[in-house]
Amino acid sequence: MSSAKAKVWRAIVACRTALLGAHVETGDCCGVTRPVDHSCRNRHCPQCQTRAKEQWLAKRRQELLPVPYFHRVFTLPHALHALIGQCPRVIYELLFGAASATLTEFAANPRWLGGKLAFSLILHTGKQDLGRPVPVHALVAGGALSPEGEGKSPKRGFLFPVRALSPVFRGKFLAALSEARGSGRPLVAELADEKVWRALRQQWLAHDWVVYAKQPLGGPEQVLEYLGRYTHRVAISNERLVGMDETTVCFRVRGTPGKRVLSVPAEEFIERFLLHVLPSGFQRIRHCGLLAPAAKTTKLALARQAWSVPEADPVITATVEDFLQRVGRAEWARCPHCHEGRFVPTAAIPPASHLKRDSHATDRV
Ligand SMILES: [Zn+2]
Ligand SMILES: [Zn+2]
Structure with a gap:
């Protein structure tokens, strides 16, 4: 361990x-x-996450723009899973970086939007059968802020063609991995070997790196609901545990086909649960583009102006939040x-x- x-x-x-x-x-x-x-x-910890979630959501509520939100998912091929086990922090960082750079590049291209996006990236954990988590989900506000301060709306009702995103995402990830390897960042020792590295690269390039579109999220309320469901989710919530005896743990799994109960040996259950432990201090949710922490306040104000959207009233939001906490x-x-x-x-x-x-x-x- x-x-x-x-x-x-x-x-x-x-x-x-x-x-x-x-x-x-x-x-x-x-x-x-x-x-x-x-x-x-x-x-x-499954027991400790509810309070944290409420506080987090209250903060996010002030940052959402009242526009339709698009939902994109970036996945890594199976051939990379072993590497995640060996150096999760590096791989997750590169995954975030590549997904963010891909979306930023497409948004900057005048053919699609010609501006800066507001989006959040979420590393998905909590796969139903506790298998290894890999995809990054992107929630993207449907519009961009041009350098001139103009609000740009997506043409033809969609953001970017997902088929075009995939190769760019793969290219950016592999370029960054290669750079990390060259710079002597803490990567697995075996990647230093040129032969192994080439063989692995071949394998990674042979697979599709799927970027796909999920049903768009209507507006800010749906985005909040989505975030609420996933952000503070732990590997498995207590409600899903059905029973255990001296050797096995049974838990409920949703998915195809339908609901079922899975029973696994206790050691395996613990091992699967711990697959979802993030490197210490690692942030699972990243806010990017207009939402990037450094310039969020000014950039969001500009975006609101450009889209003629009223400012979120900080006094009202703060009071409601305060009130609920006091009542609780x-x-x-x-x-x-x-x-x-x-x-x-x-x-x-x-x-x-x-x-x-x-x-x-x-x-x-
Ligand atoms: Zn706890
Ligand atoms: Zn009393």
């Missing part, structure tokens, strides 16, 4: 157990108490017996250190 995977594994196993400690809250009314277990907050917190703090009193933290329960030592001992086994 890589250290990134081991860290995630320990966090998930310890989440809301004595290992992380807890605190006691007491109602200021009837003196009723409740223990509150501490959570791991790891982004791969107030509800959680209220005593369920008298509906009057409030819970306040009264005592800390320290992490069970003897358990911790035990768990490290098992980790090493």
